[in-house]
Amino acid sequence: xxxxxxxxxxxxxxxxxxxxxxxxxxxxxxxxxxxxxxxxxxxxxxxxxxxxxxxxxxxxxxxxxxxxxxxxxxxxxxxxxxxxxxxxxxxxxxxxxxxxxxxxxxxxxxxxxxxxxxxxxxxxxxxxxxxxxxxxxxxxxxxxxxxxxxxxxxxxxxxxxxxxxxxxxxxxxxxxxxxxxxxxxxxxxxxxxxxxxxxxxxxxxxxxxxxxxxxxxxxxxxxxxxxxxxxxxxxxxxxxxxxxxxxxxxxxxxxxxxxxx
Amino acid sequence: xxxxxxxxxxxxxxxxxxxxxxxxxxxxxxxxxxxxxxxxxxxxxxxxxxxxxxxxxxxxxxxxxxxxxxxxxxxxxxxxxxxxxxxxxxxxxxxxxxxxxxxxxxxxxxxxxxxxxxxxxxxxxxxxxxxxxxxxxxxxxxxxxxxxxxxxxxxxxxxxxxxxxxxxxxxxxxxxxxxxxxxxxxxxxxxxxxxxxxxxxxxxxxxxxxxxxxxxxxxxxxxxxxxxxxxxxxxxxxxxxxxxxxxxxxxxxxxxxxxxxxxxxxxxxxxxxxxxxxxxxxxxxxxxxxxxxxxxxxxxxxxxxxxxxxxxxxxxxxxxxxxxxxxxxxxxxxxxxxxxxxxxxxxxxxxxxxxxxxxxxxxxxxxxxxxxxxxxxxxxxxxxxxxxxxxxxxxxxxxxxxxxxxxxxxxxxxxxxxxxx
Ligand code: SF4
Numbered sequence: 001x002x003x004x005x006x007x008x009x010x011x012x013x014x015x016x017x018x019x020x021x022x023x024x025x026x027x028x029x030x031x032x033x034x035x036x037x038x039x040x041x042x043x044x045x046x047x048x049x050x051x052x053x054x055x056x057x058x059x060x061x062x063x064x065x066x067x068x069x070x071x072x073x074x075x076x077x078x079x080x081x082x083x084x085x086x087x088x089x090x091x092x093x094x095x096x097x098x099x100x101x102x103x104x105x106x107x108x109x110x111x112x113x114x115x116x117x118x119x120x121x122x123x124x125x126x127x128x129x130x131x132x133x134x135x136x137x138x139x140x141x142x143x144x145x146x147x148x149x150x151x152x153x154x155x156x157x158x159x160x161x162x163x164x165x166x167x168x169x170x171x172x173x174x175x176x177x178x179x180x181x182x183x184x185x186x187x188x189x190x191x192x193x194x195x196x197x198x199x200x201x202x203x204x205x206x207x208x209x210x211x212x213x214x215x216x217x218x219x220x221x222x223x224x225x226x227x228x229x230x231x232x233x234x235x236x237x238x239x240x241x242x243x244x245x246x247x248x249x250x251x252x253x254x255x256x257x258x259x260x261x
Numbered sequence: 262x263x264x265x266x267x268x269x270x271x272x273x274x275x276x277x278x279x280x281x282x283x284x285x286x287x288x289x290x291x292x293x294x295x296x297x298x299x300x301x302x303x304x305x306x307x308x309x310x311x312x313x314x315x316x317x318x319x320x321x322x323x324x325x326x327x328x329x330x331x332x333x334x335x336x337x338x339x340x341x342x343x344x345x346x347x348x349x350x351x352x353x354x355x356x357x358x359x360x361x362x363x364x365x366x367x368x369x370x371x372x373x374x375x376x377x378x379x380x381x382x383x384x385x386x387x388x389x390x391x392x393x394x395x396x397x398x399x400x401x402x403x404x405x406x407x408x409x410x411x412x413x414x415x416x417x418x419x420x421x422x423x424x425x426x427x428x429x430x431x432x433x434x435x436x437x438x439x440x441x442x443x444x445x446x447x448x449x450x451x452x453x454x455x456x457x458x459x460x461x462x463x464x465x466x467x468x469x470x471x472x473x474x475x476x477x478x479x480x481x482x483x484x485x486x487x488x489x490x491x492x493x494x495x496x497x498x499x500x501x502x503x504x505x506x507x508x509x510x511x512x513x514x515x516x517x518x519x520x521x522x523x524x525x526x527x528x529x530x531x532x533x534x535x536x537x538x539x540x541x542x543x544x545x546x547x548x549x550x551x552x553x554x555x556x557x558x559x560x561x562x563x564x565x566x567x568x569x570x571x572x573x574x575x576x577x578x579x580x581x582x583x584x585x586x587x588x589x590x591x592x593x594x595x596x597x598x599x600x601x602x603x604x605x606x607x608x609x610x611x612x613x614x615x616x617x618x619x620x621x622x623x624x625x626x627x628x629x630x631x632x633x634x635x636x637x638x639x640x641x642x643x644x645x646x647x648x649x650x651x652x653x654x655x656x657x658x659x660x661x662x663x664x665x666x667x668x669x670x671x672x673x674x675x676x677x678x679x680x681x682x
Contacts, residue, residue, distance in 0.1 A: 105614075105615065110626050116625050116626075120627070133298075134363070137360055137361065140359070145359070147360070168293075170294075210355045210356070213268055217272050220272040221275075222308040223276055223277070225516055232308060232310045235312070
């Protein structure tokens with residue numbers, strides 16, 4: 001068999017765009033050497049192949065992942081795209097190729113170098129999303145519940161069903177600073193949209209009162225004779241603290257952490 | 262009194278209760294506010310490293326009773342307060358909306374009498390569930406001695422309903438909590454068990470049957486205030502799991518809160534945190550690893566060695582069981598290997614279907630081999646450096662250093678070995 005020609009695939013960074021790349025590479029029987037965004041200024045060694053996102057092609061690939069392999073493999077790919085693993089597109093691509101050959105059992109083969117790193121990245125994503133279900137803090141800003149986070153992975157799509165189901169009658173805004181996007185919700189409607197920045201108004205008296213009550217509860221509930229900073233840090237690493245009410249001092253609204261960066 | 266002060270007093274009075282879990286029930290949002298996750302959810306961790314999931318408070322800390330081990334006992338001179346049902350309802354909703362908490366953990370001292378106290382708690386939960394449409398998690402403590410009808414109503418409003426067993430033996434209870442009897446504690450436990458079972462049956466028949474404490478019940482006992490051995494404690498837990506289908510038994514290292522001469526002297530007393538930790542590990546072995554209390558301890562060894570994880574202790578006493586072959590052993594056998602947990606065992610079973618596993622392969626799987634390597638073979642081969650260790654060497658490799666000591670610095674270390682090894 002001759003070695004297929006390798007290309008640098010350029011795409012728009014969206015999940016549909018990535019799936020279109022997968023479609024094109026199969027259609028052209030060529031292998032992407034790596035992936036880059038359209039506006040990435042770096043130059044590469046490979047000839048470039050610019051791929052315009054095509055919803056229909058993307059959906060064909062997406063459906064076939066589930067039909068020809070399994071819904072679980074489809075979920076791995078969908079979630080894998082949200083992880084912060086370096087060269088995640090290339091890794092996902094290798095995994096998809098392997099999955100088409102090996103079938104649904106592929107996700108059990110956790111010693112394979114194409115499966116193990118993806119699995120690790122997914123565990124990291126799922127763990128982070130799980131932690132944020134608890135660690136997100138909202139402030140009531142004129143009737144809208146606003147929160148901000150700095151996750152490593154793109155957790156908003158995973159947090160969306162949880163928070164929308166939990167607060168069905170509220171209006172929500174949850175901002176992801178790292179990836180500059182926000183989850184917006186109002187009854188029966190949601191969207192995840194790019195957002196450059198989020199500036200919040202000063203909190204109301206009521207909001208300040210609740211924060212103070214919470215901080216007091218937090219400080220009171222610890223048993224002094226059992227103090228264990230290491231254990232706390234293991235369960236709740238410092239990087240989450242900035243946005244958590246219990247570690248903020250009065251007057252400082254969540255989000256003032258923005259000013260520091 | 263300001264709400265802030267009340268919260269301070271009533272959270273402080275509730276902090277010794279170990280349970281803060283919100284697990285055991287899944288519920289989607291129902292139009293009002295709130296949902297519940299089967300696995301529970303931690304919203305924060307306090308400075309002592311414990312999970313904060315629920316707003317854990319007492320309805321009131323004004324108590325008629327005088328349990329010697331309790332900060333809220335009548336004879337103790339501490340500030341007292343009580344929430345009104347409306348206050349507590351608003352506080353819970355305010356915290357919940359901001360995602361500070363997963364729900365409410367409501368307990369109470371005995372104000373006036375058990376019935377009145379339970380009615381107050383029912384008032385809070387009714388406001389929450391019916392007034393505010395609150396669908397978050399609620400754990401309530403049943404008050405021993407309350408009318409069973411009231412306890413039943415409480416159970417219909419909450420996800421978990423539980424009673425504290427308080428102390429590991431009837432004798433200690435009689436001595437330290439003269440107002441409570443074993444019967445007044447086991448009675449509600451039985452009632453809750455039967456209520457949960459009945460409600461499950463009814464739910465099968467019609468979907469809208471009222472749900473009684475769908476997340477079951479748990480209990481808590483204080484360790485180190487009274488002379489019971491680890492073996493007695495573990496047997497009690499095992500009995501409670503089996504007879505009352507408890508979800509959890511919590512162990513709480515005694516904190517010196519009293520000068521009563523029935524209790525360890527306050528001066529220089531160090532809460533037995535390590536012992537508590539070992540009991541939790543052993544409890545875990547009972548619930549998820551198919552161990553029996555009698556396997557872990559016996560009359561000749563009624564206490565855990567503080568330096569050893571109970572599973573390591575068992576493994577050292579049972580060399581005939583090892584080594585376990587990674588590529589052939591069944592799930593049960595894998596679970597008995599020190600250092601292998603439920604997740605690792607499952608991963609091994611899944612991965613070896615794709616081909617035989619090596620120690621390298623185990624590492625890729627994310628299996629931690631620090632302890633397990635001494636007890637496993639992969640296709641007949643031992644881990645490098647793990648073959649032919651003498652039992653006492655093995656002991657040192659498995660032991661945790663005690664606080665302030667290194668593992669090797671203990672006198673009499675070998676006396677713990679039964680002659681068989
Ligand atoms: S009844 Fe409860 S609150 Fe009152 S003294 Fe006994 S343990 Fe403490």
